[in-house]
Amino acid sequence: MQYYDDGFRGGDPDLKAAAPNRRDRTPFAPLPKKVDVLIAGCGPAGLCLAAQLSQFPEIDTMIVERKPGPMEKGQADGVNTRTMEMFQAFGFGEKVKRESYWVNQTTFWTPDPANPAHVRRVGRVQDVADDSSEMPHTLLNQARIHELFLDVMRKSPSRLEPDYSWSVKDLTVDPTTDDHPVTVTLENTGVNAGITKTVRANYVVGCDGARSNVRKAIGGELHGDAAHQAWGVMDILANTDFPDIRQKCLIASATEGNVLILPREGGYLFRMYVELDKLNPDERVSARNLTDEHIIAAANRIMAPYTVDVKEVVWWSVYEIGHRLTDRFDDVAEGESRNPRVFTAGDACHTHSPKAGQGMNVSMQDTFNLGWKLAHVFQGRADPSLLRSYSAERWVEAKRLIDTDHAWSRIMSAPPGESELDGTDMPRMQAQFIENLEFTGGLAVKYDQSALTAAPTHQALATGEEIGRRFHSAPVVRVADAMQMQLGHVAEADGRWRIYAFAGRNDAAPGSALYRLADWLKTDPASPVVRHTRRDEDIDAVIDVRAVFQETFDQLAYEDMPSLLKPEKGPLGLQDHEKVFCVDHKGLGDIFDMRGIDRDAGCMIVVRPDQYIANVLPLDGYEDLSSFFAGFLRPVGEG
Structure with a gap:
């Protein structure tokens, strides 16, 4: 780490010297009328982008979030090795290594042939292959990851902070001007709910989730399918006689479905993904009125003869597996020659199952790709046509993710018997897990030849x-x-x-x-x-x-x-x-x-x-x- 290049000063070296002419963020200060980049959503994708752009005080960045404050718990927790490499570049990789759970081994459990109602351990796999990365595969509460990005933003020259309780309601793009051509209508979701404000921006990035208003405003749609399978997820503090509770485990029962166990940071907390009910083709998971008690009961049935005695449910949710992808990640339709002004990232343009641990990781890699390109354009180092490469590069990788995760989810939700031994010495899900190691580590990404990626001549x-x-x-x-x-x-x-x-x-x-x-x-x-x-x-x-x-x-x-x-x-x-x-x-x-x-x-x-x-x-x-x-x-x- 290097600092003091601008003279000695005491205190936290991560706290950068504040840039002049920053936005007024005192209580009751009005929203700006114009910004360079407006980011919708304080999820991993939005915060990753905001943290990058906050290092460039000449870029006037605004990030809005419909919730009243930062996330506290729940949602994603897996941080693959590629993302850990990225965290190192942001300066908090070592902090995540210290605080997180490291996934060293993954164990596999299937029905015991001598007693199919009980499961037994049938294999172990080293989770991160030797020398695939210098960084570990970790598990850490998503809220903590958000806080680490927010800390980068607060200590940046821009002193960037989110505007909470605001969401993008709609936007329009005027292709006839280069002067803040995107008009954004923001809607208050807090104490002044329903009030709208207008902000003009040079660029807008929608990181506002699967129901993204930014995506809808540019005519984007999510296309794909669903597995019609309900799953429950819960973060719990519990006691159990299951011997591998502090290792990542994939458990397939004979008749009751599957469980994925993910130990979490702190030594006591762990997460369980639990297979629940099959859904009818036209049914939504909300119609089943499933609760955390249903998840706990299903987990105990699947893990027999072992039991889980839950002391506290920290967070839980029920969801349906779906795999969906938009046909483009920006506002330029096929055949248009103009450069993009509006982008989508993360769940706003691709959704998938959470069990491969890729959602949060791929979302952050989306905006890690976009951030430096926006900076190049604003600094005058590159023509705005550089921004076309974002959709071109990231759509291909999202498609790869969807296809791989689709196959993995079908194995994890396979009917009884199909996840058992398939005539080899290894369960089907274990063999597929090994085959997917490069993918799950985030290391399978390969950008095609372009102006930014040369031919392999040498x-x-x-x-x-x-x-x-x-x-x-x-x-x-x-x-x-x-x-x-x-x-x-x-x-x-x-x-x-x-x-x-x-x-x-x-x-x-x-x-x-x-x-x-x-x-x-x-x-x-x-x-x-x-x-x-x-x-x-x-x-x-x-x-x-x-x-x-x-x-x-x-x-x-x-x-x-x-x-x-x-x-x-x-x-x-x-x-x-x-x-x-x-x-x-x-x-x-x-x-x-x-x-x-x-x-x-x-x-x-x-x-x-x-x-x-x-x-x-x-x-x-x-x-x-x-x-x-x-x-x-x-x-x-x-x-």
Whole structure:
């Protein structure tokens, strides 16, 4: 973590210096008449986007929420490894690791052939495959995750806070103007319920759930199907003789349905997803009048001979599995040439079952994708056409999610007998669970070739860092202070691009390929660093360049490192000593071997602000690097 670049001050280093000319948030202050970005909904998607945009005080952001205050309990709890990597970029990954339950093993229970009325353990699976991520799969109350994002917002230069008790009632887009073309009608849902206010915005992002008014206003519809199966979910404090209660468990009974157990943070709390009644094709789950007592009774039937003695029901709900997806995630209809002004994210554009643990995770990844693109446009770094890539990229991934979750839900809700042994040594649901591990970890996302994702022309230089997938971190040592760390953890949720330059063999001296690259990046007019960084900005304001050497830290001459890797930054012109890394020397792993980096030639790995790999190039691939960034970033002086 770096701070003091603008001078010493005591206190919490996460509390950023407040930007001037912020919005008046004193009691009874009026709502603004105009904003740059209006976000509807303080769920995970909305707060993830707000937390990103709050770091850019030049972007006037407003987030509204129909509830009177922040969430307190319930709803989602699973945080996959990909999301944990994202949390690290926001600065609270370690806090989540400390507070959460870590899913280490998943156990599987099926009917005992000797006594089918009872279940028995038939298998265990390591939940996170070795070296699939440096981060764990965790479980934590969604309300706590909301609070962590809200804390980022409060401490940001913008000092951003939600406007509670307001919801988007309707909106219209005027395609003939670029001056705040979206007119939003907000409706008060609190003490002044029914009162409406009008706010004009440059962009609106609907993170307002499956019944999204933002989606409806742009003509979007959710298409899909339902499994016609009622499930109950409850967070409980309880005693039980079930031996695996502190492990994630999938339990399939012979005649009573299935249960999914998820231990929760704190050592005592756990969640149960419990299969309840089959629904008629035209029936809604609300017609059954199911209660928490029905859920508890069903759980005890399914888990026999074990019992659950509930001491407190913290939260519960009954739901029906559904899989639905909109045909687009923005307001531009097929055939229209204009750039989008309104977007949807999360449940507003895709819904699915909660048991795969993907809903909250995918929702946040939606807006993690969108946030930096909005920032690029507002900062004049990119043309507004960049925003078309949001729907193009995220719709494909949502479709992948729907298809995979559809198959998994059918297995979890299979009729009695279909989840038992299928002639192999493994229950069907266990085999499917293993097959889905990359998907459930959030690691299956791969963006297609586009202006933001290059062709795999030089992929052989880094076989373990696949273009289109997220950058896979590995251990390194920071040369200046011999600090062991993960290379991926240098990336913050700050809208910057990263170039990781991996040195080739014998490439650790002036005049070598990596040194020549650094000098070209700093001085050549064709360099993307030179072309896209303004004179009044730090040299790494847009593209953050880091170097990784094959030698150990004590074999490198830090004093001879290129000046690009020791830049002077900030208002005081202080030197940054955290750009140069080398292989770990204490046995945690060699990043070159772990990620298939060509030891002879080295390479550059270009990483997007949302941590996805955009390009792999040779160290002398100057022209290709320049052309790649010119495909979406404006040269200084334009825009």
